[in-house]
Amino acid sequence: MSIAVPHLEIRFRGRVIEHLGIDMYQSPVAAIAELVSNSWDADSRKVDVTLPGKIGTNAQIVISDDGEGMTLAQCQNRYLNVGYDRRKDRGNDRTSEGRPMMGRKGIGKFAGFGIARFVTIETVSKETGERTVFRLDATQLIEDADSYAESQPLTVEVLEYDEPNEGRKEQHGTIITLSDLSLKVTPNAAQFRTSMARRFLLMERADEFQVNVNGEPISDSEDVEKIEFSFPADYTDDQLPEGVIVEDGWGIESLSNGSKVRWRFVFYKEPIGEEELTGISVFSHHKLAQRPFLFNLSGGFGGQQGTSYLSGRVEADFLDEQKRDLISTERQRVNWEMEASQPLLEWGQARVKSLLRIWQSLRSKAKVDAMRKRMTPFSVRLGKLEKPERKVVEKALTSIARITSLNDDQFGELAEAMLTAWEGGRLRGLIDDLSEADTMDADALVKILAESRVMSALHAAEHVKSQLNLIAGLEERIKRRELENEVRDYIAENPWLVSPRWETFRVERSVKALVDEVAKEAYGEYWDARMDLVLSSGNQLLVVEFMRPGLKLDWDHLNRYERYVYKLQLATLARYSEFRSVSGLLVADKIEKATDVLAKIDDMRPRDMDATDWAGLLGRAKKQWEDYFDILFARAPEDARMQSLAGPTSGDAS
Incomplete structure (x- = not known):
């Protein structure tokens, strides 16, 4: 039986709702991920996200969970309390069932306003069986609180209220309905599942927290068949860093400040090409804290070409357990300038550099093995060369094999061109240089060779x-x-x-x-x-x-x-x-x-x-072009023609 209830109210300063919701969460994935996080913190076992089949006037997005729900008083004191700190209220960073809390700032509940005007909340308390339904209107919240200075309470529309009921306790949970959507494009459910999976590390806890999108669970976004190397699993005994424990394909180790991290990096067979997947994502309390990046590395390290093949995940719960909040409001980046985050940044830079060097070595070995097989058609021709000459050509081919950006066909063409050039007495000096190129920068070689097979530094x-x-x-x-x-x-x-x-x-x-x-x-x-x-x-x-x-x-x-x-x-x-x-x-x-x-x-x-x-x-x-010229100039600094090129640049763009 529904009864009359006192009104609810929300108090905040000015247009804060506009900035916490509309300005920060304009992506449907980002907005709904925040609401899913709240379900986790409410000890839900299951969350169902229902996307509309078509964007239109009556389209809705519904997020329902079976969490602990809220009483009427909790709706007022927690949900409608902007910036409510659940951790401070509980005295720790764990939920009632011991989960590490994802929420911290008390503002993610307003994320729905980034994609909808109306947010309707229906909640049944596990504690009392109370059922409360109320609706928030973004237009009212923004227009009725247009000043940044005023802090007046605004009445919140309560649609229904049912008093405590023992029998209703089993129906506990919360349903959030987003309506009057601002989306112009209908969300693709399959892409949505993948993007949601990349914002959470929940696969290993699917038995206790399952997220479904249109009835199907979100899934791990990795395409296993496309992965070439996985670390730490693919470390050899002599490569495994000291202190790393390998468990179920993940590495576990301690940082310089004593904090533990859990990590797994993979290299794909081909360049990834997806922004959400390229680079290393950092998670804290199972939720994305830093979108994929390379720990702020800017270049100048071995195997740099491998960055477009690299993807990985790091679990660093300590980031979310500091007194000072290190994670941005929309959970896209970590404040890496803070002392508490520096050990992870330094560890990440060292780990990425090390793995890129290993990747380069592994890819080179594969190229060399393939080269040996492809050398068979050339064996007769190589056999006609004097032994010192044959050694030079083979070493030159090995140097080219280290260029990871060359595919097999390109390598075969270059090998044919080099052998033919040597037989014709041409470019012997350059081929001889290539045979000694164990430490030459691979990217520089690509720039020299890729466009016209074998090209002199001067022409480049x-x-x-x-x-x-x-x-x-x-x-x-x-x-x-x-x-x-x-x-x-x-x-x-x-x-x-x-x-x-x-x-x-x-x-x-x-x-x-x-x-x-x-x-x-x-x-x-x-x-x-x-x-x-x-x-x-x-x-x-x-x-x-x-x-x-x-x-x-x-x-x-x-x-x-x-x-x-x-x-x-x-x-x-x-x-x-x-x-x-x-x-x-x-x-x-x-x-x-x-x-x-x-x-x-x-x-x-x-x-x-x-x-x-x-x-x-x-x-x-x-x-960028001047830096490249300096690299080329350093290869022939005594050449008069190169010295002439190093003169002033003239502006001729006709």
Whole structure:
């Protein structure tokens, strides 16, 4: 029987709900992951997430669990208490059944507002059998508390209340319904399961906590058949680091501060190509604390090519057990500047570097073994060479075999080209150098060899110098404020001018209609003032937006741009299966130097949204090409032609 009950209320300062929900959790996976975390903390055994079959006016997302539920008083004192610290209230960081708590800040319950206007909560208390149903309206919470200074309670609509009942205790749990959704694209259930699995480490506890999406459990995202090496399982006895205990394929060891970590790193047979999987994810209390990264390594280490093959997970519960919170609110990154997190950062850097070297050695061995088999057709020709010559050629082939980015076909072609060149008396000096290249940087060799089989350092340096000259020419055009279609088209034809890593990108026209559609929706009245360049390479899509000359990039521009790229990422992944990664770059004349603007740009970069001015963009590109030229120059510093190339760069971009 339903009875009248006193109203509930929520008290907070100003538009805090907007920032805790709408601004932080605009991804459905991120928002729902927070609600699943609350179910874990409520000692649920099972959570069911139901996604809509189609986005529309009546579409809903429902998250139901069989946790301990809440009494009416707990709804008021816990759920509607913004920032409620369950750990402090309980006096420890464990749930009633002894689970390590995932929640800490008391704000994840508002994550639903990132994707919905209404959040309806139906909860039955395991303790009393009380049943309470109430609804939160984001519009009311934001508009009725429009000031940042006021702290007035707001009435919360209670839809139903049933008093304590012993028989109802068995129905304990909570159902959260998200309605009036802001999503424009229907979530793909299969992709959703995979993304959810990557936010939690729960597979080994599936018997006590199962998460289902549309009736099917989330599953481990690893494709075992695609994995080539797994560590620590694939360590040899002499490679296993001191202090590492191997248990069920995972490594367990202590950091320099005494904290324990549990880890497993794998290398795939082919480059991964998925942002959610490439790199090392850090988990604390079974929940994602740091999105995949490489422990802030910036380069200059052996086996660096292997980073695109590397994926891994680290369990570091101590991060979530510090007095000071080390994990960002939306649980995407750890504050690595803090003293408490430094031991893990240092350990991770050392472990990644070590495993990349091992990976490089293993891949090289596989290449050498394959080379030996492929050498059979060349055995007669090699046998005709004098023994010292044969030794030089074989060693040169071994050096090339260490270049992990070359596939078998490319290696076979290079081997044929090198043997033919040697027989013809050509390039013997370079082949002799290659035979001694045990320590030569593999990436440098790739740049020299991949484009035209065997290429001299001088020719490569000439190519780099021409790129630098063209960048200088582009800088001159920028100074002359030629920032309209001509410069955009110029970059479209030569994307490598802005960054060497864009050498493989080309103009992509197949998504123009979608880009225009999303831009018009995201920018509204500002749409006609935009100028986009859309590039693609493989499964990657890059959208470069050029701001009008004279405009200074400010907070409002960034907000519109962030919304535009986010919408484009969702729409592209939903409509175009060939593109799995969508990045954005915003280029302006100048950037407002306000602290919040610069911080906003830094926050956007991990989500594949970058913003810069022309000076910064071209400066970075020039530095990368200059560094490569220095490497080439060091190989022939006495050569007069190389010394001539090292002279001043001229700006010719006509």
